[in-house]
Amino acid sequence: MSDEDALRRLFREEVSDVPDDGFTRDVMQRVDRLRRRRRMVLGSAVTVGAAVAVPAFWQALQAFASAALWTHLAGTPAINATALCLSAAALWVLSVSVEA
Amino acid sequence: MTAPLSDTELIARVVAGDDTRAFEQLVLRHQAIVRGFLRHLTADADHVAQETFLKAYRRLTYFRGDSKFSTWLIAIAYNEMRQMQRKRTHQNKIVAALSLEVHDGHAEAPEEVHDLPKVLAWLEEEERAAMLLSYVYGYSHREISLVTGLPVGTVKSKLNRARVRILERMNATVSQHV
Numbered sequence: 001m002s003d004e005d006a007l008r009r010l011f012r013e014e015v016s017d018v019p020d021d022g023f024t025r026d027v028m029q030r031v032d033r034l035r036r037r038r039r040m041v042l043g044s045a046v047t048v049g050a051a052v053a054v055p056a057f058w059q060a061l062q063a064f065a066s067a068a069l070w071t072h073l074a075g076t077p078a079i080n081a082t083a084l085c086l087s088a089a090a091l092w093v094l095s096v097s098v099e100a
Numbered sequence: 101m102t103a104p105l106s107d108t109e110l111i112a113r114v115v116a117g118d119d120t121r122a123f124e125q126l127v128l129r130h131q132a133i134v135r136g137f138l139r140h141l142t143a144d145a146d147h148v149a150q151e152t153f154l155k156a157y158r159r160l161t162y163f164r165g166d167s168k169f170s171t172w173l174i175a176i177a178y179n180e181m182r183q184m185q186r187k188r189t190h191q192n193k194i195v196a197a198l199s200l201e202v203h204d205g206h207a208e209a210p211e212e213v214h215d216l217p218k219v220l221a222w223l224e225e226e227e228r229a230a231m232l233l234s235y236v237y238g239y240s241h242r243e244i245s246l247v248t249g250l251p252v253g254t255v256k257s258k259l260n261r262a263r264v265r266i267l268e269r270m271n272a273t274v275s276q277h278v
Contacts, residue, residue, distance in 0.1 A: 003263075003267050004263075006267075006270070007235065007263060007266065007267070008235060010216060010219065010235075010266075011216065011231070011232075011235030011236050012235070012236075017132055018131065018132040018135045018136045018139075020128065020131060020132075023127075023131050023135065023146065023149070023150075024124060024127045024128050024131060026150060027127050027131075027150055027153045027154070028120065028123075028124050028127065030150065030154055031120060031123060031153075031154065031157055032120070034154065034157070034158070035118070035120070
């Protein structure tokens with residue numbers, strides 16, 4: 001038998017099946033924990049982001065409404081309704097991105 | 101009966117819809133090769149293997165299919181093992197001392213020449229990984245280079261050196277007992 005054959009035989013004997021023995025279950029439990037943690041972090045980030053962005057957006061809208069051309073419309077129900085709709089849309093987009 | 105999905109199809113499902121069942125299939129399919137490889141390199145094989153699959157899950161979007169999925173996993177496993185070893189320098193010294201004792205005992209026992217774990221203990225870590233990938237898993241030099249991060253030429257020389265070292269030791273042991 002050549003040296004190379006001896007080496008091949010030595011290593012080939014070691015090719016054996018490694019039984020799962022619950023390994024996959026343990027990995028999947030950790031994957032689930034990782035996913036839950038990710039969702040929590042993302043959810044917190046979105047809540048904080050919304051808490052900062054919505055009032056800022058609202059103030060910007062108010063400022064825009066009271067600008068020269070729109071002064072006569074400022075504070076009217078039409079502008080307030082638009083602002084509410086836009087805020088709701090922004091929140092909706094944020095919540096969809098959290099679910100995704 | 102439907103044919104089992106390929107690795108590429110399962111990966112696409114995980115990436116597109118965070119399909120954990122698909123990822124579970126990937127783990128089931130590849131756990132043996134990853135754990136089998138690591139068992140020859142570290143005493144903490146199953147822990148490193150778990151970390152490997154978690155890292156693979158987090159980085160699955162970066163898998164481009166340039167190599168086989170199993171090669172990509174083995175590369176992560178090898179890097180993960182080396183990182184952990186760096187963190188546990190003290191522990192490694194103890195393990196090295198133990199493997200030296202095992203090796204010393206080996207020279208006196210001719211029947212152990214065909215005991216792979218003991219033969220592997222004669223080698224340096226990179227040589228051990230290269231020999232396992234080449235002889236047990238049939239990896240090409242290029243694939244071993246991808247896994248270990250060593251240039252192909254270095255892989256070839258490490259394999260040659262490991263072969264020579266094993267054969268010299270095996271022959272010396274045999275001649276001692278003839």
